[in-house]
Amino acid sequence: MTDILVAPVTDATARELPSWRLVARRPGFIIGALILLFWIVCALFGSSFAPHSAYAQQLLATNQPPSSAHWFGTDQLGRDVFSRVLVGSRSILLVAPLATLLGTVLGTALGLALGYLGGAFDAIVGRLVEAVLAVPAVIVAFLFIVAVGPSAQTEILVIGFIFTPLIARTVRSAVQVESQLDYLAGARLLGEGRIRIMVTEILPNVLPTVLVEFTVRLGYAIFTVATLAFLGFGVDPATPGWGSDINANYGVIGAGYWWETLFPALAIASLVIAINLVADSIERVVAG
């Protein structure tokens, strides 16, 4: 323990919070951010610039192929698919970020505790985490949604809770690396309490890891929300939503009405790819 008093305090952590200028220079980030911005604008104001109402049914014009009047055609109830795609970004862009935020906050707290306190607590919670990870996230999610009943709040809670152990695991290993470093021994010698060390000493140094986890998990959250909606566990079938619209219409692909499912599917693809381009840019800059 004596050597820490003479050893110079070096910055042993290579990972720093990303310089936004470096991130913004990456073409992947620019493309991803533009697509993301487009969908956020649609989520906020989509209903005011969509060419038709997303809800209005025209029962005399059902299953119309794409035309100049209906760019993406109409669905089985004669609703304009283009308008529903624009407005449908709202539900997913509300649920996924909130769920990711919940999972990140809980996961970071748990990871800090696991990594720093260690011992029996780490061993017991580690087993629990392993048990939950043995079952695919989609199955865990729909089990709980069936149990509690579908709603936006349930979805946020369930996805947040599923992400908690995953994020905790990553944060835990980052904390364990930090725990080896001299500044923590120094802090302990100064008599700082455990909670204080975790929050004021370790947390700032694992924040880059947390940020990368958040952006990567956001992509998975979009993926999971869309998949749950497709499986029929969406919030409300009448509300326009990409996954639930696909669920409602994929049965008629065989009849040749491909536009009712293909366009919402492409919308989901564009959103997840955009988020992953952004996440990948941040990750690369953080990793140096």
Add this chain to the structure above:
Amino acid sequence: MALYLLRRLGLAVITLWILSVIIFFAGQVLPGDPGRAILGPFASQSAVSALDHQLGVDRPLLTQYWSWISGAVHGDLGISYQYRAPVAPMLFSALDNSAKLALFALILIIPLGIGGGVLAALDAGGPVDRLVSLTGLSLATVPEFVSGIVVIVIFADALKVLPSQAYAGSGAPFGTQLRYLILPVIPLVFEFFGYIARMARAGTIEALESDYARTATLKGLRRGTVIFRHVLRNSLLPTITVIATQIGYLIGGLVVVEYLFNYPGVGRLIFNAATEKDFPMLEAGVLTIGVIYMVATLLADVLNTQLNPRLRTGITG
């Protein structure tokens, strides 16, 4: 080695036990009375109570858990509420179907992923590398049902060359079954190609930069020999472990793919059981997936330590 194996096995058993408790009590949270669910809303309360008694669901929870778990250990998975028939045969035939789909997917994913990753590593920073990384990342982040719909629209609807249903019937000839499985396998391959390629790329780059690879090059071996004899042997080790840990995610993907392509596998079985509140079926299905995941991870660990003797002492010591 034996001690290490025993320890890993012990931990796996404990994890499975915790999983069984979670599944069982999560199943109890599901709303609705099993007797009511089977008999429908118009059955009399006395008939519902009688059926509940017959099913044993009116006993205390701990008793129910004990009879369920001791049955499961002996291979008795209970009676399905939905079909009023033993769970085990239905579960096994669904597992058989899922195994066909998963095996077909793995046969394509492993060589494609490793090949793509090695090619990317040999061109690290170059156009091939960027192409493989970007394609892999994009394909992996698109949900399976989205890519599934795209391939259905193209190959089943527009070109009409492949069926959009995955199930050819259990008695269908091998070639026909394979043909029906081509479209469902594509989303699964898309999902895992990028991840495996990324791992294979990282392992290969690390091996390429190692001292032994440099020595091999400097002593005049041809590039091909260096790559096949020295680099690949070392770089593929971590990839094997990664493939095994992906088995769990593969099963998650099966739920969606089987639902989309109407294929009677274990994913669709669990999905139906959950929506129909068929607890015995649901619990048996989810527990089986947990066992498969545990066995796959354990095998990966053992394989990894067998192939890489340096790890053995590192872990037991």
